[in-house]
Amino acid sequence: MxxxxxxxxxxxxxxxxxxxxxxxxxxxxxxxxxxxxxxxxxxxxxxxxxxxxxxxxxxxxxxxxxxxxxxxxxxxxxxxxxxxxxxxRVLRLVDEGEPDEHPGSSAEQISDDLEKAIASLPAQARAVFVLFALEGYTHPEIGKLLGIAEGSSKAHYHRARQLLQERFGER
Structure with a gap:
């Protein structure tokens, strides 16, 4: 410090x-x-x-x-x-707008698209994804924070990754 x-x-x-x-x-x-x-x-x-x-x-x-x-x-x-x-428990999702049809997107646009994609995930999957992938929490820690089982945390994370891969699979 x-x-x-x-x-x-x-x-x-x-x-x-x-x-x-x-x-x-x-x-x-x-x-x-x-x-x-x-x-x-x-x-x-x-x-x-x-x-x-x-x-x-x-x-x-x-x-x-x-x-x-x-x-x-x-x-x-x-x-x-x-x-x-x-x-x-009822979260508004960011409007996804029109999909980007230009394969040469800038890094800033890709970052914006990723933020929007994360925001569009189901609430529980988004929370688990952010805590695990972006903030570095473990599944047992996430389970305690969210009041869910460790296995549920893993399942939500897997679902979030799957949804993100589907969204960006064409790029």
């Missing part, structure tokens, strides 16, 4: 709002990205991100530094997004 980050954390733990604003500015993009990939809805991701930083502020005095700050924040953001997902 850098000296500057450690200083910001300690000052924030002491109630320094200016230091916490700097922490927020440094980590809000990462937290929002996690929430957006899990929820596939910009407004819900924004809400989850705000709730994440509220929880970080409330729990910051208990942060001991056993793990890195970014790992700690990542787990709070993930749990917050999953909690919101559980409460809602």
């Amino acid at each position: 850098s000296e500057e980050l450690e200083h910001l954390i300690r000052a924030s733990q002491g109630g320094d709002l200016q230091s916490f604003r700097k922490l927020h500015a440094q980590f809000v993009g990462r937290a929002y990205g996690i929430c957006l990939r899990l929820l596939a809805d910009a407004q819900k991701a924004e809400d989850a991100c705000q709730e994440t930083f509220l929880k970080v502020w409330q729990q910051l005095p208990q942060f001991r530094g056993d793990s890195s700050f970014s790992t700690w924040l990542h787990s709070i953001a993930t749990r917050t997004a999953i909690d919101l997902w559980r409460k809602d």
Whole structure:
């Protein structure tokens, strides 16, 4: 952990709002990205991100530094997004629009297409896929987070991969 980050954390733990604003500015993009990939809805991701930083502020005095700050924040953001997902259960899917018929797509377009494809997955399959493939969680960890069996996590991941392969199989 850098000296500057450690200083910001300690000052924030002491109630320094200016230091916490700097922490927020440094980590809000990462937290929002996690929430957006899990929820596939910009407004819900924004809400989850705000709730994440509220929880970080409330729990910051208990942060001991056993793990890195970014790992700690990542787990709070993930749990917050999953909690919101559980409460809602009905997620809006990103409109896929017209399929790209141009084989020479730019890397940015392919990335956008992949984000849209992930967002269009069934909610549970999307959550498992994001947690496993993008965030590095194991199936037992995902099972605990989502309240499903490890085997169900594996099945949802396999289904998500299959759907993504079908969507991009022609490229």
